[in-house]
Amino acid sequence: MNLRRDVFQAIADPTRRAILLLVASQSMTAGAIAANFDTARPTVSKHLQILTECELLNQEQNGREIYYQLNAKKMKEVAEFIEPFRKIWDDRFNKLETIMKNYKPKK
Amino acid sequence: MGLKTKMHAEEGKQDLIITREFDLPVELVFKAHVDPELIVQWKTLPNTTAKILKFGGKKHGSYQMQSTDAQGKIVSSVSGVIHEFIPNQKMIRTFEVENAPIGVQLEIYDFERLTDNTSKLSMHVIYESGAIRDQLLKMPGASGYTMGMAHDRMQELMNKFK
Numbered sequence: 001m002n003l004r005r006d007v008f009q010a011i012a013d014p015t016r017r018a019i020l021l022l023v024a025s026q027s028m029t030a031g032a033i034a035a036n037f038d039t040a041r042p043t044v045s046k047h048l049q050i051l052t053e054c055e056l057l058n059q060e061q062n063g064r065e066i067y068y069q070l071n072a073k074k075m076k077e078v079a080e081f082i083e084p085f086r087k088i089w090d091d092r093f094n095k096l097e098t099i100m101k102n103y104k105p106k107k
Numbered sequence: 108m109g110l111k112t113k114m115h116a117e118e119g120k121q122d123l124i125i126t127r128e129f130d131l132p133v134e135l136v137f138k139a140h141v142d143p144e145l146i147v148q149w150k151t152l153p154n155t156t157a158k159i160l161k162f163g164g165k166k167h168g169s170y171q172m173q174s175t176d177a178q179g180k181i182v183s184s185v186s187g188v189i190h191e192f193i194p195n196q197k198m199i200r201t202f203e204v205e206n207a208p209i210g211v212q213l214e215i216y217d218f219e220r221l222t223d224n225t226s227k228l229s230m231h232v233i234y235e236s237g238a239i240r241d242q243l244l245k246m247p248g249a250s251g252y253t254m255g256m257a258h259d260r261m262q263e264l265m266n267k268f269k
């Protein structure tokens with residue numbers, strides 16, 4: 001069974017974050033990306049595979065070359081992942097505010 | 108209008124900062140956090156009734172809270188120990204959801220007076236690991252685990268109407 005890649009684990013790695021930054025400005029081939037790192041080429045390939053599997057990168061065939069480009073839509077989802085949690089706390093605090101505005105101490 | 112609650116979770120870390128400014132005196136915001144009768148009115152999971160079994164609002168005190176659904180079934184039990192309790196200023200406590208794989212978290216509440224009628228709450232929550240924090244944040248729900256269960260039950264119910 002192929003383990004499903006977790007997008008948050010994917011961006012937890014510094015090399016993968018650097019790759020995302022690199023391709024953010026322009027599509028690049030695996031070779032061009034690897035040239036930016038001291039790490040071995042197969043290691044960079046593995047990072048590219050992980051980023052592609054969790055859809056942070058898209059592959060585009062151009063002649064004989066495969067170009068990697070950033071999937072902006074997926075990146076946006078990652079940036080917004082905290083929103084539902086924030087919304088729940090915001091709702092709670094709004095409720096607190098309403099309750100306490102009407103609060104009359106018993107005495 | 109944007110949300111009044113701010114949340115900051117730095118990547119690769121295992122903590123979370125939640126801040127909120129209230130249109131209330133700091134005394135009332137603090138009271139809402141430590142008076143069992145008030146806590147159950149706002150700090151609840153959707154579609155549940157909360158009951159405070161115990162709330163020792165003092166240093167070395169402890170608390171226990173239970174949430175039940177409409178049928179009276181217990182959907183979550185949370186508890187913790189209070190480490191610091193300075194009225195209208197600070198509370199430090201642990202928080203855990205019993206039987207949930209999310210470990211124990213440390214919660215530091217700072218209550219700050221801004222003006223006579225406004226105040227600010229900063230919550231610093233530290234999780235056992237970054238992975239647990241991210242897991243919780245991704246599940247739409249405070250203590251995402253139990254909230255997820257509530258959603259699952261709702262889903263079950265709604266599936267019948269499909």
